[in-house]
Amino acid sequence: MQKSHSTLSQSPKSAVNTLPSQQRGLVFSSILLIIVIIGMVLLALYLVKLDRTITHKFEGKRWDIPAKVYSQPLELYQDAKVDNDTIKSWLELLNYRSNKSYDRTGTYYKSGNDYFIHTRGFSYSAADVDKEQVIKMTIADSKIKSIQSTEQNASGIIRLEPVSIGGIYPDNNEDRLVVSLDDVPQPLIDALVATEDRGFYEHKGVSVRGIARAVINNFTGGARQGGSTITQQLIKNFYLNSDRTMKRKVNEAMMAVLLELHYSKDEILQAYLNEIYLGQNGNRSINGFGLASEFYFDQPLSELSIDQQALLVGMAKGPSVYNPRRHPNDSKARRDTVLNNMLTIGTLSREEYDKALEKPLGVIDKPVDGKSRFPDFLDIVKRELNDVYYSDDLKNEGLIIISTLDPITQMAADKAVSKKLGELRRNGTKTKNLQGALVSANPETGELVAVVGSGSEFTGFNRAVDAKRPVGSLLKPIIYMTALESGRYNLASSVDDTPITVNLRDGGDWNPKNYDGRDHGYVPLTTAIAQSYNQAAVRLGMEFGIDTFAKQLRRLGVEAKVPDYPSVLLGAVNLSPMDMLGVYQVFATGGFRTPIHSIRTVIDDRGRILQRTGLNTQRSIAPETNYLTNYALQQVVKSGTARRIESLGSNLNLAGKTGTTNDYRDAWFAGYSGNYVSVVWVGRDDNKPIGLSGGTGALPVWVDYMNRLKLTPVSMPEPEGxxxxxxxxxxxxxxxxxxxxxxxxxxxxxxxxxxxxxxxxxxxxxxxxxxxxxxxxxxxxxxxxxxxxxxxxxxxxxxxxxxxxxxxxxxxxxxxxxxxxxxxxxxxxxxx
Structure with a gap:
């Protein structure tokens, strides 16, 4: 009984102890539930945040896309003056390859005088697209005898696509050429999937099997292997960073799943192909397979062979480790691994595999993309663009700029300046540090076609526009133009080349002398300009006044302030080669001024034309006055200081003027044919004497340059008056x-x-x-x-x-x- 009583007496106490324990468990469970709920809410909110981050960037502006600048295209039509050398050079600049079957874009075949060219096509705007086509063309006697195409053409003009001359890059120094999935060869996609993510089309962003395989390999001492899918790699490159932290890995996995929920496999794959980092060009990164194809092979992605595509895919694992230029053996081994992966999954036959293994890497020695072939011209394009567009728009909006550059003409300019300056520099100590500049344009349109303004490495100082130097006798034609316009003088009138003293405002005197140190008395006006007599020019210039001289310069497009002292009559005013190009462009066109420009069209990333440069032509000089001035400038060539130009052909009726400054510090020549107006300056950056005149310093460069071109005669129409x-x-x-x-x-x-x-x-x-x-x-x-x-x-x-x-x-x-x-x-x- 006692025992029983004792047992019964303890039951209430046990019940009392049990109740708080249950309550504590319930409270704990409730708190845990609340924590879980809060965690789930926070996770949901975090996922919403991640989701918004993903969609905002993926559906918005994904990349800062650099502007790309191109030359003018090469126009081909019946009877066009195009010779074999021009076609050869243009095809080389575009990296077209000789192929007897010409069955792929970017290939051609030459048989005798016949060409078969399979073009790549080019989009000049949404409404102006050249499709890829095969051109059959016959060239004889330096012109096109016949031309045919596989595409209909109502205009009769077939354009060979323009040459890339450089880009304007974003501040993040990322460079890319965005391609659509349709432009990507299927073998490259097969290689990528076989190597990076074989389950790409099955998983939902994360591959559990891939992660498990990576963990096993890493823990068992095998080769380190990542478990990231293509989607995860895109997330890492596109949104995150490369930190090896758990937080980053978790974010990567969640964002990969979210990305796959929103977008198709093709959209994800296209973004990956354009985002992936594949190398470095100086301080700029090479992003995307489109640009990498140009950077390593100088060919569009669509024209790469299977082995070349496999090389690029292999570099995705480590662009620095598998850089084909620095580590060719490692790069080849990695390429062969990719090819083997393709063989394994059946996207490459054994025959194709064996053939691809035998191929060399085929990488070009020096990348042409990123570093402009023609930096001086590109610099002028940038300056012209900066006058119209915001800097960020140029760097980030993927604009396409079609410039006025003629690559064949530009190469002629580069060769002429390099050759002749090299010869002049060997003349002595004065010319050892000689520099030069050359600018050339189409006089009728004002289109700049060639510029040389710096040394081998562009430093930002472009002498074509930045070197403001005294121009010497280049301004004398304006004095004689004024005299002829007044009616007091004609081309046979007598001008006085005897000593002259000009009283200056400060009470001093100015006594200009001729370069030959002689006085010539009364001479015909054409002789005075042809022989560039200083005394005659000053006497005539003072007759009409310095103010009149300054007004005439403004009429010819010179915007710089002209000093009001008498020595400006002999060119004591600092102007650039581009300034003088504008002046002589007027003389070359019968008195019409068309501003010199370097841009034809600007197109946005949707193919819309933002800017099209039209002919803004104005009459600056009366046609009768300009006709007489042109005749006088032709006498400089026929019997004056520029007689050596006659070697280019007396039937060309070339015109121009030499210029030499005090102490032989600057040498100039400006002149024109029917289709080119060109100006050359030669001097030293430190402004020390060079011992060369316009005729011995600048003129040889000008002649060498023009001699490389196909010149047409100066045939100015005779005005009614x-x-x-x-x-x-x-x-x-x-x-x-x-x-x-x-x-x-x-x-x-x-x-x-x-x-x-x-x-x-x-x-x-x-x-x-x-x-x-x-x-x-x-x-x-x-x-x-x-x-x-x-x-x-x-x-x-x-x-x-x-x-x-x-x-x-x-x-x-x-x-x-x-x-x-x-x-x-x-x-x-x-x-x-």
Whole structure:
């Protein structure tokens, strides 16, 4: 009983102890549940945040895409002046490969004079797309005899795609060429999936099998192996970083699953192909297979062979470790591994596999992408763009810029400057550090076609635009243009080349001298400009005033402030080669000014045209004035300081002007053919004397450059207000072709000479007297005939027969009275 009582008496106490324990468990469970719920809510919120992060970037602007700059295309059409060398050079610049079957884009075949070219096509805008096509073309006598294409063309003009000349890169220094999945060869996709993620099309972002395999290999001492899927790799590269932390790994896995929930496998794969890091070009990263193809093989992705595609896929594991330029053996081993993976999963046959293994790496020695072939021209394009667009838009928006660069012309400029400066530098100590600049444009359109403004490595100082130097005698044509425009002078007028003293504002005197140290007295205007006489130019310039000279410069497009001291008449004003190119462009086009420009079109990433440069042409000089100025500049070539240009062909009627500054510090030449206007400057950056004149320093460079081009003659149309007359040279008076000092020259109709030379008057009097005698003789014979026939002789026509007989015997000795001679002279002047 006691035992039983004792047992019963303990039951209440046990119940009391059990109740708090249950309550504690319930509280703990509740707290745990709350924690779990809060955790799930926080996780959900975190997942929502991750989800928004993913969709915001994936559906928005994924990358900062650099702007790409291209040359003008090569236009091919019937009878176009294109020779074999031009076609060869252009195809080399585009890295086209010779292939007898020409069955792939970027290939061609030449048989005799016939070309078969399989073009890549190019998009100039959404509405202007050249499809890939095969061109059959025959070239003979330096022009296209016939041309055919597999694509219809209403215009008759087929364009060979432009050459890439560089880019404008984002601040993050990432460079990429975005490609669509349709542009990616299927073997590359097969290689990528076989090597990086064989379950890519089955998993939902994360591969449990891959993770397990990686863990086993890593713990058993096998080769370290990652378990990341292609989707996870994209997440890591696109959103995260490469930190080896658990947090990053967890985020990577969750974001990979979320990404797969939102987007298709193709969208994910395309993003991966454009995001993957595949190398380094200086301070810029090479991202995406599209750019890597250009960087390593100088070919579009679609033209790579299977072994080349496998090499790029292999580099995805480690671009620095498997860099084919630095570690060719490791790179080849990795490439072969990728090929073996393709063989294993059946996307590559044994025959294809064996053939691919035998191939060399085929990587180009020096990458052309990233580093511009033509940095000076690209610099000018950037400057022109910066005047219109924000810097971020140029760096990030994927713009396409079609420039005015002609690659063939640019290479001619590079070769000419390199060759001739090299020769001049060997002349002595003064020329050892010689520098130069060359600019060239199409005069009719104002399109800049070639620029040389720096050394072998571009430093940012582009002498074509940044070197502001005295231009010397390049400005003298403006003085003579002003004189001709005034009507006081014509091309045969006399100008004074005797010593001149100009009083300066500070009370001093200026006594300009000729470069040859001689005075030439009164000389014809064309001689003064052809021989570049300083004294004559200053005297003529002061006659019309420095203000007039400055206004004329502004008419010709010079925006720089022109000093108001007399020495500006001899070029003591600092201007750049580009400034002078604009001036001579006006002379070359009959007086029309078209601003020099380097851009044709700007296209955004959707193919919309943002800018198209049209012809903004204005009349700067009256056509009659420019016609006479052009004639004077042609005399510089025919008989003046630029006579060596005649070696290019006397039938070209080239025109130009040499320029030399004080102490022979700067040498210039500016001139033009029918299709090129070009300016050359030669000097030293430290402004020390070089001992070269325009004729010995700049002119050889200009001649070498122009000699490499296909020049057309200067054939300026004659304006209505021009007449050609015989003028007495060195007086400008009317003359006669039989006079010893007569020249047949163009003259403005509004300003015909009012005086005749003594030689012309004498010849005219003789001609009129001879005509009078002939008339009298004829009239006498008529009168005699009438008398024999018994007819009356009309009043005023009776001629004394005796005088007539005397005239027959002494025609040369006839003397006409003075008043009659004066009347005849007046009539002669009216006739002139």
């Amino acid at each position: 021009i007449e050609w007359l015989w003028l007495e040279n060195n007086s400008g008076k009317l003359s006669n072709e039989r006079c010893a000092n007569a020249r047949y020259l163009p003259v403005m109709s509004a300003y015909l000479p009012e005086e005749a030379s003594s030689c012309a008057i004498e010849l005219y009097e003789q001609d009129r007297a001879r005509e009078q005698m002939q008339w009298q003789s004829q009239q006498g014979n008529i009168n005699q005939q009438r008398r024999r026939e018994g007819l009356d002789i009309p009043n005023g026509e009776a001629i004394d027969e005796q005088n007539n007989q005397n005239n027959d015997g002494q025609q040369e000795g006839i003397i006409i009275d003075g008043p009659k001679v004066r009347k005849l002279v007046e009539r002669a002047l009216e006739w002139f």
